[in-house]
Amino acid sequence: MSADVSRHLAIDLGASSGRVALGTLEGGRLSVEILHRFPNGGVPVRGGLYWDVLGLWREVLHGLRLAATRGGVASVGVNSWAVDYGLLDGRGELLGAVNHYRSPRLNGVMERVQGELGAGHIYEATGIQFLPFNTLYQLAAEPPERLAQARTLLMVPDLLHFWLCGARVTERTNASSTQFFDPRSGEWATGLLESLGVSPLLLPRIVEPGTVLGTLSPEVERETGLRGVRVVAPATHDTASAVAAVPxxxxxxxxxxxxxxxxxxxxxxxxxxxxxxxxxxxxxxxxxxxxxxxxxxxxxxxxxxxxxxxxxxxxxxxxxxxxxxxxxxxxxxxxxxxxxxxxxxxxxxxxxxxxxxxxxxxxxxxxxxxxxxxxxxxxxxxxxxxxxxxxxxxxxxxxxxxxxxxxxxxxxxxxxxxxxxxxxxPVEATLIGNLLVQSGALDRPGELRAVVRASNDxxxxxxxxxxxxxxxxxxxxxxxxxxxxxxxxx
The missing domain is CATH 3.30.420.40 (ATPase, nucleotide binding domain)
Known part of the structure; x- marks a missing residue:
């Protein structure tokens, strides 16, 4: 692979399907090849609704194995829908299932929290629209005993990055969707969580899109055949990746x-x-x-x-x-x-x-x-x-x-x-934005968009x-x- 060519892997998890794609950036143009598609969706169990994150992880590993047969790649990064999260215990083990944002457990929770904290106070602190599935209300619906066992909260793409390389961080674009992020300071709005009795110690460090998180763990290298691949946080909120690719x-x-x-x-x-x-x-x-x-x-x-x-x-x-x-x-x-x-x-x-x-x-x-x-x-x-x-x-x-x-x-x-x-x-705007941010070769949104215009009809x-x-x-x-x-x- 020549010095002016770079190849990257994007993992895009949507609410109804997921993809693993290979992007090749060469001469100011990006080509995208989808290596693996797989279904996604809510799993109803005993009145609840959950994501099959272990099934998604299995499909991601399969996509990475396919990528390993195509030659060297420089990096991999994950984006997904927003608001949903996994809780980890002190050993880094997942505490139970990952709830779906359409779960009936959230019925009436937003109204209760607004009554306790004040809708005006919440909006002034976060600038986020009121939606009943925002992460703030999901945490308010958590059983206290589960929160007591938790040591780290990771949004869905951050959870997969943790499984890929061990980094426990939250990328900024997804953090901003939670309704406990202060968009003025760029930091967590911890006071809102403390008012609900949720420890802000659950929240990891916030990183920018394009941050190198590490390299694939030895376990993932053995499972996939990939070697020396950097794990890079793209804009992990799928809409943020898509907007980065608006031409x-x-x-x-x-x-x-x-x-x-x-x-x-x-x-x-x-x-x-x-x-x-x-x-x-x-x-x-x-x-x-x-x-x-x-x-x-x-x-x-x-x-x-x-x-x-x-x-x-x-x-x-x-x-x-x-x-x-x-x-x-x-x-x-x-x-x-x-x-x-x-x-x-x-x-x-x-x-x-x-x-x-x-x-x-x-x-x-x-x-x-x-x-x-x-x-x-x-x-x-x-x-x-x-x-x-x-x-x-x-x-x-x-x-x-x-x-x-x-x-x-x-x-x-x-x-x-x-x-x-x-x-x-483009149709594949989310994948394109993910791949271009990962590439690290383009410093400003305008430069990314010039590549998008050159690469798509x-x-x-x-x-x-x-x-x-x-x-x-x-x-x-x-x-x-x-x-x-x-x-x-x-």
Whole structure:
């Protein structure tokens, strides 16, 4: 391998699947080859919901073995979804299962903690939006006896890094999602945990994206055949990795939609925006690559369609094509709590919502999917207007990255609803961001993005049929939001 070529391994753990990929950086271009794909998801046990982290570890080792047959690599790094964690005892052994953020154990916990600590105090200290599965509320739901045995808390990607090389640290982008991280100081907001009776001694040292954590342990080397590979923390929060790979020109005035099971709609800002307006809009301030802040909002993404299709078993491409052929019809509030739980009854939940709100009831999979896609696009447009108003940053172009960037009907609907051009791609933004941060050869977000533009084919969707003010107002009313929040097309 020549000096101007570097090869790296990215482990990307998503809520529904995982991948191990090999990235080769050469001549200012990055090529990505996925070596191993494997399923992921919640495991229900006796009323609880858990992640099979040992099964994920088995699949990761298999992917690393495949990589060992492809020649030398310089580094490996893990990213995953946010908020979930493992607890280790004094010997570094995992204390029980890793809870899933959709676990029913969290019902009512956020409201209880807000009552004890004050919602305003929590937001002022952290700048994080209120979501019932934030790590703060997960710790408040832990049995005291389990916390008493714990000595270290590691977020899911940090747990795998510990298993790879023995380092017990938390990477900043994932730390920032917990709702006990202070985005101003860049340190843990330990007072919140102490107020809940949780020891801040559980929290490891915070490190930056790109930090070298060590090399693969002798055990992992024996298991995989890899030798002398550095373990490097990328932006371990998958959205942070995806945003690092947004192919934007810095002068564009751009926003992003990291589109997958969840839809993360946001801006990149130079500093946190912790204001009364940001709190009223329930916006979140999470750490990004290069000292940036990701001002964003979590909204429902393709989860509703995914759960519907778990019941239908149709080809997704045909499903989206069928939806595009259906005229606009009823709408749902995709962030309504009824759509959050897993279940093959999702199509009937969508139909029940439409019936209860006095709309025509979609009947076919194509009609139900069109209803969902229209609603996701309108919600995205609402959030974009809110972000622009709260931040003072004008939004010209919307970049859609991740799996949703492949769904042409949805991208066109977002362009129509927002009145802004949508640039779709790359699909593998999370893997690309992970690999480029690991490489260490690129010092600033702009340099990473130049490589992304050079390495990927992108598609642009220009606004077409405008969405009427009446339809915007109808959608806003479904979510209990004032019509003004829906904004207007620029």
């Amino acid at each position: 934007a020109q810095e002068e564009d005035g751009w926003a992003y939609v990291s589109s997958g099971t969840w839809s993360l709609v946001g801006l990149e800002t130079p500093a946190p925006v912790i204001t009364a307006a940001a709190r009223a809009a329930n916006l979140t301030n999470e750490a990004g690559v290069g000292g940036t802040t990701r001002l964003l909002k979590n909204v429902m993404g393709l989860w509703i369609v995914q759960q519907c299709n778990a019941a239908w078993g149709l080809d997704f491409g045909e499903l989206y094509a069928g939806a595009a052929a259906v005229p606009p019809g009823p709408l749902i509030d995709p962030d309504d709590a009824r759509f959050a739980p897993m279940g093959h009854d999702m199509p009937t939940r969508v139909q029940a919502y439409c019936r209860e709100t006095g709309q025509a009831v979609p009947q076919t999979p194509a009609e139900i999917t069109r209803c969902i896609l229209d609603s996701l696009a309108l919600r995205t447009a609402e959030v974009l207007e809110t972000l622009q108003d709260v931040s003072g940053q004008a939004v010209g172009t919307v970049h859609v990255v991740g799996g949703g960037s492949q769904i042409a009907p949805l991208n066109q609907l977002i362009a129509d609803a927002s009145g802004r051009p949508v640039v779709a791609g 992108l598609q642009t969707f220009t606004p077409g049929a405008a969405v009427s003010p009446e339809r915007r107002a109808q959608f806003a009313r479904l979510g209990g939001r004032p019509a003004a929040e829906a904004g207007s097309t620029p």
